[in-house]
Amino acid sequence: MMGMILQTCVLLFWVDLGLSVTHPGKGGDGCGFIITSQWVDLVKVVVNLTKSGFHRDLVYIVQFGAPFPEDLQVLLLQNITRGVYMDFYQLQSLRKDTGLHVLLDSEVDLEAPAYESPGFTALVYPRPNPTNLGHLTTTVPIHGRYHRPSDPGTREKVAIKHPKLLLKSDTCEHGKPLLSSLPHKIVYAPCSVDNVSICSWIEVENLQVPQSMALDLPVGDKSLIFTVCGGTLFITILCNLILTATIWKHAIFEFS
Amino acid sequence: MWFAGNKGSLYFRKGSSTMGLLVHKALSQLMRTHVLLSFALVMRLLLVGFGIYQDRTMTVKYTDIDYHVFTDASRYVTQGESPYNRSTYRYTPLLAWILTPNIYLTFVFGKLLFVACDVLTGLLIQRLLLLRGLSAESSCLYSALWLLNPLPAGVSSRGNAESLLAALVLGTLLCLERRWLFSGAVLYGLAVHMKIYPVTYALPIALYLQTREQGAGTPGGKRSWTLWGFVRRVLNRDLLMFAFISGGLFCGLTLVFYHIYGWDFLHETYLYHLTRRDIRHNFSPYFYMLYLTAEREWSLVLGLASFLPQVSLLLLSSLAFHTDLSLCCFLNTAIFVTFNKVCTSQYFLWYLCLLPLVIPHLTLSLKKGVGVLALWFAAQALWLAPAYYLEFEGQDTFVLIWLAGLLFLIINTYIMVTIISHYRRIAIPNRPKTD
Numbered sequence: 009m010m011g012m013i014l015q016t017c018v019l020l021f022w023v024d025l026g027l028s029v030t031h032p033g034k035g036g037d038g039c040g041f042i043i044t045s046q047w048v049d050l051v052k053v054v055v056n057l058t059k060s061g062f063h064r065d066l067v068y069i070v071q072f073g074a075p076f077p078e079d080l081q082v083l084l085l086q087n088i089t090r091g092v093y094m095d096f097y098q099l100q101s102l103r104k105d106t107g108l109h110v111l112l113d114s115e116v117d118l119e120a121p122a123y124e125s126p127g128f129t130a131l132v133y134p135r136p137n138p139t140n141l142g143h144l145t146t147t148v149p150i151h152g153r154y155h156r157p158s159d160p161g162t163r164e165k166v167a168i169k170h171p172k173l174l175l176k177s178d179t180c181e182h183g184k185p186l187l188s189s190l191p192h193k194i195v196y197a198p199c200s201v202d203n204v205s206i207c208s209w210i211e212v213e214n215l216q217v218p219q220s221m222a223l224d225l226p227v228g229d230k231s232l233i234f235t236v237c238g239g240t241l242f243i244t245i246l247c248n249l250i251l252t253a254t255i256w257k258h259a260i261f262e263f264s
Numbered sequence: 265m266w267f268a269g270n271k272g273s274l275y276f277r278k279g280s281s282t283m284g285l286l287v288h289k290a291l292s293q294l295m296r297t298h299v300l301l302s303f304a305l306v307m308r309l310l311l312v313g314f315g316i317y318q319d320r321t322m323t324v325k326y327t328d329i330d331y332h333v334f335t336d337a338s339r340y341v342t343q344g345e346s347p348y349n350r351s352t353y354r355y356t357p358l359l360a361w362i363l364t365p366n367i368y369l370t371f372v373f374g375k376l377l378f379v380a381c382d383v384l385t386g387l388l389i390q391r392l393l394l395l396r397g398l399s400a401e402s403s404c405l406y407s408a409l410w411l412l413n414p415l416p417a418g419v420s421s422r423g424n425a426e427s428l429l430a431a432l433v434l435g436t437l438l439c440l441e442r443r444w445l446f447s448g449a450v451l452y453g454l455a456v457h458m459k460i461y462p463v464t465y466a467l468p469i470a471l472y473l474q475t476r477e478q479g480a481g482t483p484g485g486k487r488s489w490t491l492w493g494f495v496r497r498v499l500n501r502d503l504l505m506f507a508f509i510s511g512g513l514f515c516g517l518t519l520v521f522y523h524i525y526g527w528d529f530l531h532e533t534y535l536y537h538l539t540r541r542d543i544r545h546n547f548s549p550y551f552y553m554l555y556l557t558a559e560r561e562w563s564l565v566l567g568l569a570s571f572l573p574q575v576s577l578l579l580l581s582s583l584a585f586h587t588d589l590s591l592c593c594f595l596n597t598a599i600f601v602t603f604n605k606v607c608t609s610q611y612f613l614w615y616l617c618l619l620p621l622v623i624p625h626l627t628l629s630l631k632k633g634v635g636v637l638a639l640w641f642a643a644q645a646l647w648l649a650p651a652y653y654l655e656f657e658g659q660d661t662f663v664l665i666w667l668a669g670l671l672f673l674i675i676n677t678y679i680m681v682t683i684i685s686h687y688r689r690i691a692i693p694n695r696p697k698t699d
Contacts, residue, residue: 061658096351097332118352121543121558152658154543157556163660226660233556236666237566240553243670244603247677248573251599252580254681259584260689 043175043192048212050074053084053173057221062152064223066168068134070144077177082144083197083209084132084171090125091166092150092223093118102149109133109201110148122153122164132171133201157228166223174209297390300404304386304411308379311421312372327375331423334374338363348528356458356533357521359425375423382420382427386411388434389620392590395441398624406620419613426610429459430617436462437590437621440469449506453513460537461614464578464596471586473503545651545665547607547644549673552666554605567605574603591625591687594618595680602676609644627686636679643668643675 050073058065070082088094093116102108111131117124134144155164174195192210199207315326337347337360347353347360365373386407393403410416420427432455439448452469455462521529543555550570557563577599585592597615601607626633647668650661 059656061654061656063656097336101332115351119542119544123559154555156559224658226654226658226662228552228555228662229660230556232663233560236552236556239670240549240666241569243673244549244570244573247673248577248603250677251577251680254684255577255580255584255595258684258687259580260587 043210043212045214047074047076048214049216051173051212051215053171053215054218055168055170055221057168057223062225064150064152066148066150068132068144068146068148068171069137070134070173072142079178081176081178081200082134083174083176084134085174085195085197086130086132086148086171087127087169088130088150089127089166089169090153091122091155091164091225092152092168093125093128094130094148094150098149103201106147107135108146108148109135110146111198111201111204120153122155122166125153131197152223152225155225155227157230157233160229160231162227164225164227166225168221168223170215170217170220173212173215175212176207176209297387297400297404300408300411301383301387304417305379305383307412308382308417308421309376311417312375312379315375315421315423316372326422328419328422328424330425331374334359334363334423334425335366335371338366342367346525346528348525348532354532354536355425356517357525357529358457358517359428374425375421378420378423378425378427381431382416383411385416385427385430385434385617388431388438389617392434392438392441392621393624395438396590396621396624402624406624409620409623410617413616415616416613419610424610426613429455429462430613432458433462433465433593434617436465437593440472440589445473445502445506446509449509450513452506453510453517456510457514457517460534461597461600464582464600465593467579467582468586468589468592468596469506470503471582472589472592473506474500542606545654545662547609547611547647547669547672548605549603549669550605551669552662555662570603570605574600577603588689590618590621594622595684598676598680602673602680622683622687625688626683627688628682632682636682639675640679643672647672 052069052071052073054069054071056067056069058067066086068084070084094110094112095118096112096116099108099110099112103110110133113129113131114126116128130148132146132148134146137143137145150168152166158164172195174197176199192213195209195211196206197209198204318324318326333350333353334355336350337353337355340347340349341357341360342364347357353360362377363374389410390403390407393406394400398406416427416430432451436448436451436455439445439451452462452465456466518530521533543551543558545551554563554567557566560566578596581595581599582592585595594615597618601611601614604611623633628636647665650664650668653659654661654665
C-alpha cells in the first residue's frame with residue numbers, strides 16, 4: 009500500500025508553462041470555463057488550526073464566490089515542514105470513517121524528532137460541504153514532533169504554510185483544458201485518491217493569502233541537563249541500593 | 265465485607281443480615297471455577313461487542329491503535345508481503361500470521377483470541393495457586409483479581425496482544441511447577457520469541473531446575489562445593505533438556521523468520537527494543553535525561569549505564585529468590601519494567617498477571633495492602649496530569665513529568681520493598697516428578 013503511494017506520489021512534479029493557453033469565451037478547444045482574475049478574486053482558501061498541544065487539526069475551507077463548473081475538482085498541495093507530521097495510518101482509518109481523502113508524497117516516520125525528519129507534501133482533496141453549497145471542506149489531523157532542547161522559556165514555532173490550490177475539470181481533459189486567462193502553472197498530480205494515475209491540474213495563483221499559522225510547541229530546557237542527569241542517576245542509584253539491601257536481607261540463597 | 269485471612273482463606277464478617285447472606289451465597293457461587301471463568305468470559309465478550317458499537321458510532325474509538333497495526337501487518341502477510349511493510353509493526357511475524365483470520369474471517373478474530381488468552385491466564389493463575397497450596401475457594405478468589413479486573417479485560421478486548429504473553433508466561437510457570445519440562449520449554453521458547461522481557465526468567469529457571477535436581481533441603485542431600493560439583497549441578501539433565509528445547513525453538517523461529525523477512529525481522533522484533541531510545545515522554549525515570557542528552561556524544565554511555573541498575577538487580581533477585589519461581593518472576597518483571605529506559609502503561613500488565621500468585625503469601629493487613637495499591641494508582645495519576653497538559657494543551661510540563669517519573673520509581677521501589685519484606689515463604693506441597 010505504502011509502495012503504491014510512493015510510486016504514484018513521487019511522480020508529482022512541477023511544470024511551469026507560464027501563460028500557456030488563453031481561450032476567452034465559450035466553445036473552441038476549451039471546456040467552456042475560463043479562470044479570470046475577477047473569478048480568482050472571489051476564491052478563498054481558509055485554513056484553521058484547531059485544538060491545542062501536539063495533536064491538532066488543519067481545517068480547510070475552499071470558498072468559490074462565483075459560479076464554477078459542476079465537475080470542478082479541487083486539490084490542495086500542503087507542504088509540511090519537518091516539525092510536524094501526518095500519520096498515514098490514521099489518514100487511512102479516517103478515509104474509511106469520514107471519507108477523508110489525503111495522499112502523502114513519501115513515507116513518514118511517526119516517531120522521529122524534528123531534527124531527524126525531512127518535510128513532505130500532502131495532497132488534500134477537499135469534498136463538497138453538503139450544508140453549504142459552493143464550499144468544500146476537509147479536516148486533516150497533524151501532530152507535532154519533539155524538537156531539540158533549547159534555552160529556558162523557549163518554545164518552538166512550527167509554521168504551517170498556506171496550501172496551493174489546484175483545479176481541474178474532467179470534461180476539460182484530452183485537449184480541452186480548463187483554461188486560465190492568467191499566468192499559471194500546470195501541475196501533474198494524482199487525479200484522486202481512488203485514481204492515482206496522473207492528471208494535469210491548473211494552479212490558481214495570486215490568491216489572497218491570510219496570516220500564516222504556527223504550532224507553538226514546548227521544548228526541553230537544555231540548561232537543566234546536568235540537574236536532570238544528576239537527579240535521575242541519584243534517584244535510580246538510591247532506589248537500586250534500597251532494593252539491593254532489601255533483597256539481600258530476605259534472600260534465600262540455595263544452590264545445592 | 266470480604267477480606268483474606270492469614271492462610272489465604274476467605275471469610276465473611278458475620279453481619280447475619282438476610283442481605284448479607286444472599287450476597288455471601290452469590291459470591292460463593294461466583295467463586296466456583298467454571299462460574300468465575302464463564303462470568304469473566306461473558307464480561308469480556310460484552311466489552312468486545314461494546315467496542316464494535318463504539319467504533320461505529322463514536323469519534324473516540326474503543327479499539328487499540330496496536331490492533332490496527334496487527335491487522336494491517338496481517339493484511340500484508342495475506343498479500344504475500346512482509347508484515348514489516350507496516351511501519352511501527354515491531355512484533356514477531358508469527359503474530360501477524362496468527363491474526364490472518366482478521367482478514368479472511370472477521371476483524372474481531374484477534375480480539376476473541378486475546379480475550380480467550382486473557383481468561384486462560386486467569387485459569388492458569390488459579391491452577392498455580394492450587395499447586396502452591398491454596399484451597400479451591402481461595403485460589404478462585406485470588407484468580408478473580410485477574411479475571412474480574414477491568415484493566416486486563418479492557419486491554420484484551422481493545423485488541424492488545426499482552427494477554428498472549430501473560431498466558432505463555434503463566435503456562436511456563438505451571439509446567440515448571442508440575443515438572444512438565446518439555447511443555448514448559450516450548451512455552452518459554454515461544455514467550456521469549458514473542459517478547460524479549462521473559463528472557464529475564466532464564467537465570468531463575470536455570471537455578472530452579474538445578475536446585476530441584478539436587479533435592480534441596482532433603483536430609484540426605486550432600487552439598488558439593490567443588491567446581492566439578494557446581495558444574496554437575498548446573499548442567500543436569502533437566503536444565504540441558506529445557507535449554508535445548510526452548511533455545512532450539514527460539515533459534516529455529518529466529519532463523520526461519522530471518523530467512524523469510526531478513527534484516528527487517530531482526531531489527532524490528534529484537535534490535536529496535538534493545539537500542540530503543542524514545543525521547544518522547546513515558547513513565548521511565550530516564551525519559552527527560554535521554555531527551556536532553558539525545559544528541560550529546562556521551563548519550564550512548566549514559567544509555568548503557570542506565571542498564572546497570574536494572575541488570576544488577578535482576579541478577580541479585582534471580583540468585584536470591586529462584587527457589588520460589590513465581591515470586592522471582594514477579595520481581596524480575598517489576599524490576600525490568602521499573603528501571604527500563606522506556607515504559608508505557610501496557611508494560612504494567614507484564615507483572616500484574618503474576619501479582620495474584622504473590623498476594624496470598626503477603627502478611628500485609630488489608631488496610632496497608634489497599635494503601636499500597638492506592639499509592640501505585642496515585643503515582644500514575646500524578647504522572648498522567650502533566651503528561652496530558654504537555655500533549656493536549658501544549659504546556660511546558662517536562663520538568664513535572666520528569667519529577668512524576670522519579671516519584672513513580674520511588675513508589676514502585678517502596679512497593680517492591682514492602683512485598684519482599686512481607687512475603688511469607690511457602691513450602692510447595694507434593695512436587696511431582698519430571699514428565
